[in-house]
Amino acid sequence: MKMSFRLLAFFVPIFVFAVASGKQPKEHYHRYMLSDYRPQHNPRTQMDYKRHKAPVYPIDETHHKNISDTMGPLIKLVESEETIALQHLLVRIYIHEKFHCMGVVISEMLILTASTCFINMSPEEYMVKTSDDILHAAVKSNTSYHFIRNQELLTVLRFREAVFFPQIVNGAFSVRMCAHILEENSRALLPTYIRWRHSVYTQRTVVLALEECRTRMHDPMGKVFTDTMFCVRNKKYTEHCQPTFGNPLVYEGEICGINIMGHNCPKIFGVDVYVNVYSPDSYITNRVEAIKKLNIESAIF
Known part of the structure; x- marks a missing residue:
């Protein structure tokens, strides 16, 4: 309080001297200090305020097309007409209570994920958190699976106990995987699980040519890619x-690849890298069924 009086005693004589000498003081005074002006931007409190129409900006249609609902794309099931939202199949994998990476449930017993999550790590048990935030114990499976073409980059985990989803009527299930390798310019869906939102952001994307991928990854000879x-x-x-x-x-409701390098890891490349996941048995079965529907025998005879 004493300090405030001392400041006033110091500045008031200077202000009086400046006014008496006909010079303008250097201090800047706002209108609300000298009148009833109040900058609330409301005509009831500021009489000279005029409302302006808000600008209308064009809607970016491509932005809205790229974003799906928070549950992610629908995934088809094998030998069934049922589908399930991807969010229910995505799991978070923990080692020693620390989050390491994501994985996708491909059956009531199996989880598919990237081996790059576990470099120099071989724990006896993994803890897997499903979409309902329940932890389940899992172990690494040493079985070879026909849908994995690169055993070094992909890992299959096995639940210690089968996990069933209320969204699937039959209980036991397996998800569909691509019947063939995705070709250049194939249009697919790129989902990203946002942990702090517990939701899936999905955008449309295009598969690039192998040569372009290697160029972007600075690996023209294909030693790594x-x-x-x-x-x-x-x-x-x-x-x-x-x-x-x-x-x-995801491509047409089927799992076609698993991300092995994250996004912009270890530096910005502008592309995401996946390992092919496909089931040639499904492709052969689909082609046989298509041939049967053609009814060739009836056409010939």
Whole structure:
């Protein structure tokens, strides 16, 4: 309080002297200090305020097309007409209570994820958190699976106890995987699980040519980027590495790839790298069924 009086005693004589000498003081005074003006931007309190119409900006249709609902794309099931939202199949994998990467449930017993999550790590048990935030114990499966073409880059985990989803009527299930390798310019869905929102952001993307992928990855000779891998554009750029390891790529409701490098890891490439996941048995079965529907025998005889 004493300090305030001392400041007033110091500045008031200077102000009086400036006014008496006909010079303008250097201090700037706002209108609300000298009148009833109040800058609330409301005509009831500021009489000279005039409302202006808000500008109308064009709607970015491509932005809305790229974003799906928060549950992600629907995934088809084998030998069934049922589908299930991807969010129910995505799991978070923990080692020693620390989050490491994502994975996708491909049956009531199996989880598919990226081996790059577990470099120099071989724990006896993994803890897997499903979409309902329940932890389940899982172990690494040493069985070879026909849908994996690169055993070094993909890992299959096995639940210690079968996990069933109320969204699936039959209980036991297995998800559909691509019947063939995705070709250049194939249009697919790139889902990203946002942990703090517990939701899935999905954008449309395009598969790039193998040569372009290797050029972007600075690996023109294909020493690291082999023909079992492919890349897609990711328009959601981030400044830092986004650990999306283990997230799947979806094509026409089927799982076609698993992310093995995250997004912009270890630096910005502008593309996401996946390992091919496909089931040639499904392709052969689909082709046989298509041939049967043609009814060739009746046409010939």
